[in-house]
Amino acid sequence: MAENPMEQFEVFKIGPSLLLNGTNVSLTNSSLFMIISVFLIILFFALGTRKLNIIPGKIQVLNELVFDFISKMINDTAGLDAKPYFSFILTLFLFILSLNMVGLFPYSFTVTSQIIVTFALATIIFIGVTIVGFIKNGVGFLKIFVPSGIPVFLLPLIIVIEIISYLSRPISLSVRLFANMLAGHTMLKVFGGFVVALGIYVGWLPLSFSIALIALEILVAFLQAYVFAVLSCIYLNDALHMHH
Amino acid sequence: MSELDDLKKKINISKNKIKTKFLPSSNNNPIGSAFRISTELVASLFVALFIGWYVDKWLNTKPIFIIIFFFFGVAAGILNVVRSTKMINKD
Incomplete structure (x- = not known):
């Protein structure tokens, strides 16, 4: 009766296998829900x-x-x-938001609970922001690793730390979104399993907890999309203005 | 002329009101900032350990660089946390 709570994160193939130059490009449930989310965004703006x-x-x-x-x-x-990057940030925010929200429906699949998806998104931002920084500041962008007002003998130490801190951006960005979605959906499934296991007499207790959890998950789904967009903006700000 | 000045003052006052009312609202959401900080610490450590492990594999000096980079990772993580809390406090 108790289902495996991690089963919902399984990626499987839908329809026929497609191979493109030896790479498997067949439609999966993950890509299907990405398409659904994009379609919902288009529908939202088309109706509006x-x-x-x-x-x-x-x-x-x-x-x-x-x-x-x-x-x-x-x-x-x-x-x-940062105004020229408005459309990118808006797209990013809406894409993640709709992926998170669509994932909350029963029997749907949460694409953002796959670390490879969030890591790909974060890497796109990381590389893009680095390119923007080099275009705007030239080689001077490397000064982001050298904070001002540091004694010379500390510099080699600080530069290594700064580079590690810079490289950690895509990791923290992707892990945050992934972990929140994964943890939330696993919890929902576990409490759902409790409801079934405990039956009518005691089952309402975990059920009421699930209802509260769903409300929290809706908040988290929005908040994580927002935090992802905000942090992309902050990184963009560092690349554009460089006031370390 | 004084009427115009009065009007200007009124406009400025209401503009400031809008600013103080609507600007930071969701930026200093405590849950949002908690989520933000928690991963910063771990992420730098992860990156640093990966670099250390890779350098060790490259130079065949098994535990030395992974230990050195562990400390760098911790330092970078704390730096990240300090930076993001500073940013949150500024809002």
């Missing part, structure tokens, strides 16, 4: 912008809310210079 009014409709208000929210967040964390 179908007929634009000065006095906006319900979905249009939501669209504008999301736009304002992200635009304000970028302004707060990375300043006006």
